[in-house]
Amino acid sequence: MSIITADNLHKEFALKLKEPGLRGSIRALLRPRYRTVKAVRGVSFAVEEGESLAFIGPNGAGKSTTIKMLTGILHPSGGDARIMELVPWRQRRQLAMHIGTVFGQKSQLWFHLPPQDSFDLLARIYEVPYREYRSRLAKLVEIFELQELLKSPVRKLSLGQRMRCEIAACLLHNPRILFLDEPTIGLDVMARNKIRQLIARLNSLEGITVFLTSHDAGDIEKICKRVMVINFGEIILDTSVAELKRHYLKTKVISARLGQPIEEFQMPGVRFLKHREHGVKIQVDTALTPVEAVISRLMARASLPDINIADPPLEEIIQSIYQKPAQEVADHDQGS
Amino acid sequence: MIKAAKYLFVARTSLTGKLVYFWDLLGRSVFFLLVLLIFDQLWRASLPGSSIDFSRTQLIWYLVMTEIITLSTPGGYTLGVDEDIKSGNIAYLLNRTCNYPLFMLGRYWGVSLASMLINLGLGCCAALIMVGPPTLVPASLPLLVLTLILAVTLKFFLTLLISLTAFWVEESRPFHWIYSKLIFTVGGLFVPLEFFPDWLQDLARILPFNLTVYAPARLLVDWDPQFFGAVILRQILWLGAVALLAQYIFRQGVIKLNVHGG
Amino acid sequence: MSTAGKYLSLFFTNMRLNIASAMEYRFSFWSQVLFMILNDALLLFFWWVFFANFHAVRGWEFSHILLLYALSCGSYGLACTFAGNSLRLGEIIAKGELDFYLLLPVDPLFNLLTARMEVHALGDLVFALILAPLTLGWNPPGLAMFLVMLICGGLVLTGFWTMVGCLSFFWGHNQGFASVVQEAVVMFAMYPDHIFTGIVRSLLFTIIPAGFVTYLPVSLLRDFSWLKLAVLLAVALGFTLAARGLFALGARKYESGNLMVTRL
Numbered sequence: 001m002s003i004i005t006a007d008n009l010h011k012e013f014a015l016k017l018k019e020p021g022l023r024g025s026i027r028a029l030l031r032p033r034y035r036t037v038k039a040v041r042g043v044s045f046a047v048e049e050g051e052s053l054a055f056i057g058p059n060g061a062g063k064s065t066t067i068k069m070l071t072g073i074l075h076p077s078g079g080d081a082r083i084m085e086l087v088p089w090r091q092r093r094q095l096a097m098h099i100g101t102v103f104g105q106k107s108q109l110w111f112h113l114p115p116q117d118s119f120d121l122l123a124r125i126y127e128v129p130y131r132e133y134r135s136r137l138a139k140l141v142e143i144f145e146l147q148e149l150l151k152s153p154v155r156k157l158s159l160g161q162r163m164r165c166e167i168a169a170c171l172l173h174n175p176r177i178l179f180l181d182e183p184t185i186g187l188d189v190m191a192r193n194k195i196r197q198l199i200a201r202l203n204s205l206e207g208i209t210v211f212l213t214s215h216d217a218g219d220i221e222k223i224c225k226r227v228m229v230i231n232f233g234e235i236i237l238d239t240s241v242a243e244l245k246r247h248y249l250k251t252k253v254i255s256a257r258l259g260q261p262i263e264e265f266q267m268p269g270v271r272f273l274k275h276r277e278h279g280v281k282i283q284v285d286t287a288l289t290p291v292e293a294v295i296s297r298l299m300a301r302a303s304l305p306d307i308n309i310a311d312p313p314l315e316e317i318i319q320s321i322y323q324k325p326a327q328e329v330a331d332h333d334q335g336s
Numbered sequence: 337m338i339k340a341a342k343y344l345f346v347a348r349t350s351l352t353g354k355l356v357y358f359w360d361l362l363g364r365s366v367f368f369l370l371v372l373l374i375f376d377q378l379w380r381a382s383l384p385g386s387s388i389d390f391s392r393t394q395l396i397w398y399l400v401m402t403e404i405i406t407l408s409t410p411g412g413y414t415l416g417v418d419e420d421i422k423s424g425n426i427a428y429l430l431n432r433t434c435n436y437p438l439f440m441l442g443r444y445w446g447v448s449l450a451s452m453l454i455n456l457g458l459g460c461c462a463a464l465i466m467v468g469p470p471t472l473v474p475a476s477l478p479l480l481v482l483t484l485i486l487a488v489t490l491k492f493f494l495t496l497l498i499s500l501t502a503f504w505v506e507e508s509r510p511f512h513w514i515y516s517k518l519i520f521t522v523g524g525l526f527v528p529l530e531f532f533p534d535w536l537q538d539l540a541r542i543l544p545f546n547l548t549v550y551a552p553a554r555l556l557v558d559w560d561p562q563f564f565g566a567v568i569l570r571q572i573l574w575l576g577a578v579a580l581l582a583q584y585i586f587r588q589g590v591i592k593l594n595v596h597g598g
Numbered sequence: 599m600s601t602a603g604k605y606l607s608l609f610f611t612n613m614r615l616n617i618a619s620a621m622e623y624r625f626s627f628w629s630q631v632l633f634m635i636l637n638d639a640l641l642l643f644f645w646w647v648f649f650a651n652f653h654a655v656r657g658w659e660f661s662h663i664l665l666l667y668a669l670s671c672g673s674y675g676l677a678c679t680f681a682g683n684s685l686r687l688g689e690i691i692a693k694g695e696l697d698f699y700l701l702l703p704v705d706p707l708f709n710l711l712t713a714r715m716e717v718h719a720l721g722d723l724v725f726a727l728i729l730a731p732l733t734l735g736w737n738p739p740g741l742a743m744f745l746v747m748l749i750c751g752g753l754v755l756t757g758f759w760t761m762v763g764c765l766s767f768f769w770g771h772n773q774g775f776a777s778v779v780q781e782a783v784v785m786f787a788m789y790p791d792h793i794f795t796g797i798v799r800s801l802l803f804t805i806i807p808a809g810f811v812t813y814l815p816v817s818l819l820r821d822f823s824w825l826k827l828a829v830l831l832a833v834a835l836g837f838t839l840a841a842r843g844l845f846a847l848g849a850r851k852y853e854s855g856n857l858m859v860t861r862l
Contacts, residue, residue: 073700075853089853096703108698112619121611125704127604153622363774370782377793382648382655507626510633517640531647 002046003084003177003209004070010078011040011065011233039065041233042079049176052203052210054224054241058322062233063213067179070211071101083177097126100170104182107162108169109154115165116150119172126173133172140168144198160191167198171208178202180212184219196222217314229321237321248317252291253310254282259303270294283312342434343442364451365458368407372459375399375526376466390528393467394557400459401553402525408451409488410495412512415444417499427593437496437582444492473559483552483564486571491519491548493578500582503589518543524550544574608704609712613680616715627717634721635728638671641788656792663790664733665819668744669812670787672726673751678719681711681756685780687763692771696852707845711756740819746827747815750834751787754810757837758783760845767848779806787811807837 014034040062047053057063068074070081072092081088086095109118123133141147144164149157157165163183170178180199184192200223203210212223220227220241227244229237237244253273261277269288274281284294291309298304379392390398412418417440420426426436463470498515502508519525522536523545529537540546551567620627642663649660677684690696690710699706699713726748734740759780766776786794786808794802803809810833818826 068697071701073697073853092700093703096701101701103697106695106698110615110619112622113615117615117618121608121615124604124607124611125702125709127703363778366778367781367785370785373798374786374789374793377795377798378789381793382652386652388651505625506623507629510629513633513637517637521640521643526644527647531651533650 001085003049003051004047004082004211005045006066006070006079006081007044008079009040009043009066009069009076009081010038011062011069011074012077013037013039038233040069040076043230043233043235044079045228045235045238047209047211049209050203050207051226052200052224053212054220054227055211055213055230056215056220056227056318057213057230061231063230064181066230067181067211067213071095071099071179097173098175099177099179100167100173100175101179102163102166102170102181102183104163104180104185107154107166109162109165111155112153114151114153115146115157115169118154118165118169122169122172128173136172136174140171143201144168158191160187160194163187163191163195164198167195171202175208177209177211180210180214182214183212184214184216192216192218193222199223217318220318221314229318231322244317245311245314248320250285250287251312252284252286253312254280254284254291254294254298255308255310256280256282256298256304257306259305260301262298262301265297265301267294267297343438345442364407365454368403368455368458369462371403372396372399372462372466389530390557393470395527396463396467397470398528398553398557399526400463401556402523402549404452404455404459405484405487405491405549405552406516406519406525408455409448409491410444412495412498412515413509415440415447415495415499417496418502418508421499421502421589426590437493437579437586440496441489441492444495445488448488470557472556476555476559476564479564479568480552480555483555483567483571486568486575487548487552490544490571490575490578493575493582494544494548496582497578497585500585500589503592518545519549522546523548524553528554544570544578547571547574605705605708608709609680612709612712613715616682616713620715620717630718631721631724634718635725638667638722638725642667658790658792661733662816662820664729665816666790666812667788668726668729668733669747669751669815670784671722672730672744672748673755673787673811674784675719675721675723675726676748676752677755677759678716679723680715680752681760682714682716682719683711684756684759684763685716686714687711687760688766688771688776689773691763691766691848691852696849700849700853706849707760707842711760734819743819743822747819747830750830751811751815753834754807754837755783757834757841758807760841761837764841764844764848767851782806783808783811787813791816807833810834810837 013036015037043062043066055063055066065074069076070083070088072088072090072095075089083095084098086098088095108122109115110121119137123130123137128136141150144167146165146168149161149165154162154165167178167180167183178199183199184195187195196219199210199212202208203223210223212219214220224241227237227239227241228235239247257279258277262280264272264275267289269285271283272280273283280298282294284291295307376392376396379395383392383395494515495512498511499508501511505511522529522540522543524540529540529546529550532540540550547567547570551571555564555567645660645663649663653659683690687710696706696710699710702709730741730744734744762776762779766772783806786802786806791799791802791809791813802813810830814826814830818830
């Protein structure tokens with residue numbers, strides 16, 4: 001039995017149209033005009049217990065609407081969803097006991113107080129027995145390294161420290177699913193890595209199912225095994241992260257330092273990204289030309305004091321998926 | 337001339353910015369009408385048979401004038417000086433080739449003017465319906481406008497003086513409250529100073545607060561050239577004194593900011 | 599734990615955190631409270647001046663005004679201290695902050711209202727509690743009745759403000775409008791009801807329910823009757839239930855609705 005299932009979920013919004021300016025405001029008040037926006041159109045998927053899933057898509061693709069339906073904040077216009085066999089929008093409070101939710105852009109901690117106080121409050125709200133709460137908190141403090149942070153007001157914490165506390169706050173009631181909406185937004189590299197490690201650890205050691213949205217390809221790569229891409233309200237790709245890389249990583253990028261200057265050469269699927277006297281950067285479509293062929297061609301013309309072969313960043317892959325129309329991606333997915 | 341134009345431009349930008357807050361403006365206006373409504377009912381219930389020298393017409397028009405001044409001008413904290421200081425934003429504003437107090441005066445007028453015109457229209461309509469026109473001396477109108485301008489400017493500098501305490505204290509809001517209550521009491525917001533017991537009336541006339549609301553309103557409902565002369569003289573003197581003091585305190589504040597950092 | 603026990607515990611925890619938050623800025627806390635007491639006392643200035651000129655008007659004297667102030671400031675103080683978010687509800691809905699409360703396994707309205715305390719309102723409350731024995735005399739049954747009146751008034755205000763805030767669910771948020779309506783009740787509650795006649799008076803016992811915050815309680819404290827008390831208790835309960843009902847209706851629309859809440 002899957003822990004999360006969504007079956008043909010739909011959500012439509014009526015968007016009130018308002019022309020700019022005072023006159024527009026008055027007109028909108030007297031004779032409102034609406035435009036229907038289909039935010040989510042027929043989303044179906046299933047998530048197994050213990051999975052770590054990245055739910056990604058450009059802004060306005062329907063990510064947060066879907067998350068809001070799954071957590072019970074919004075009713076769908078059509079379709080069905082089950083989380084641990086509960087219907088989120090009908091059994092919201094029951095469901096709340098089993099899920100944790102972190103919104104990167106919103107805080108659930110009391111800004112002027114130490115996190116400890118917010119934890120105490122949440123423990124009461126989630127009806128965690130006192131003894132269980134103490135031991136659970138002690139464990140979270142250890143995992144998240146909160147010892148130093150517990151007693152200082154949230155406003156004095158750095159963003160990264162605060163996010164660690166936010167996630168810990170969501171775990172006090174021992175949820176089985178963790179929804180994270182852009183948990184690393186605005187964090188610096190160090191803090192981001194730390195948060196990623198922690199979430200990955202929760203997933204692998206504690207078996208918590210992780211459902212994450214992010215704009216950061218690094219989050220997806222470091223935390224998730226599965227990736228689901230939503231665009232224009234539809235799921236256009238649902239595959240494993242490894243698979244995603246394998247299928248979409250048809251290109252490699254060769255960067256080489258040159259002993260002598262060379263002429264640009266032509267080979268199928270080979271493109272010079274950068275060409276200087278002392279170095280080149282070449283993109284190779286490995287389906288058309290193997291990497292070795294390009295390298296031997298280079299070596300035949302110049303000595304190579306340094307050479308590096310790299311995958312294009314995941315970011316670029318995702319970008320290219322966003323740009324494709326839905327059908328093409330689906331075809332590709334089936335074809336391969 | 338160029339300098340004056342600069343502050344006028346600040347005023348104009350603030351004015352158009354303010355038009356965006358249509359509902360906020362409307363909200364204040366409704367509040368204004370409520371106050372007039374309540375007082376109309378109060379004077380109807382209490383004036384007949386009393387020994388008060390003012391008529392209901394005079395008291396309502398008095399209130400129209402005092403409320404136009406207080407409701408149309410930004411309340412102490414909303415002007416944003418306190419926040420500029422506390423957030424350290426002021427350091428950025430200082431870099432502009434602007435005298436900050438004058439920059440704020442421009443903004444103050446800009447924010448106030450639109451509200452004033454709207455409240456003036458509303459207040460006049462409401463008062464005309466409730467009590468009819470006041471007995472005006474037509475020739476006094478330009479002079480009334482002059483004391484009104486001085487009154488609002490004086491009110492600004494008094495507000496600024498209080499906002500500048502934010503350089504030294506953590507929370508300046510309480511001082512703004514006190515100030516607004518001084519306007520309310522010894523400023524004569526609801527009733528003319530003549531209602532006060534003698535000792536309090538004497539005290540209130542010494543203080544500058546009555547020059548911001550009582551004086552222009554009193555002149556509107558009961559024009560008296562001699563009183564006008566006294567008012568204008570005291571307004572100018574107080575304005576000069578308070579403006580200079582504000583500039584001085586502002587400099588001290590900036591020095592403190594530079595020494596201790598933002 | 600029983601449901602009542604759970605909510606009581608939630609209430610006290612929220613209050614403890616509210617106080618602790620406010621105490622992070624000690625000077626601000628005390629100055630806000632003290633200045634609000636002073637502020638309320640100064641508002642009486644007008645009536646002091648007024649009665650120096652008019653003496654009694656239609657049976658009202660300065661002492662009645664004191665009682666009126668004790669009730670209006672007290673009810674306002676009570677509502678804003680213990681349900682500090684009731685004035686901000688519309689904004690909370692419009693800014694999408696409601697999501698956070700919906701995600702917790704407790705009643706969202708109760709948690710939301712009590713999750714904030716207006717510090718200055720404590721000053722109003724203290725002012726009312728000082729004023730009450732001064733005007734009613736040291737009279738324990740009278741003071742007890744006064745407290746009952748405060749609670750009723752506080753419930754009426756909270757309920758009314760909450761309903762105004764709930765309009766955001768249906769029409770989108772409009773802070774200007776909400777503030778005017780919310781403030782108007784308090785304003786009317788601070789003037790003796792005898793000066794209002796006709797339509798204005800009937801409005802004050804219906805859509806701007808200032809009558810139940812001060813007029814009826816003042817008359818009850820001056821001249822007790824079981825009927826008035828019963829009416830007042832029923833009205834307080836009615837406003838509480840109506841607010842809950844409207845919020846539930848709005849929340850359902852918010853959850854199931856297809857109308858996007860205007861984000862300002």
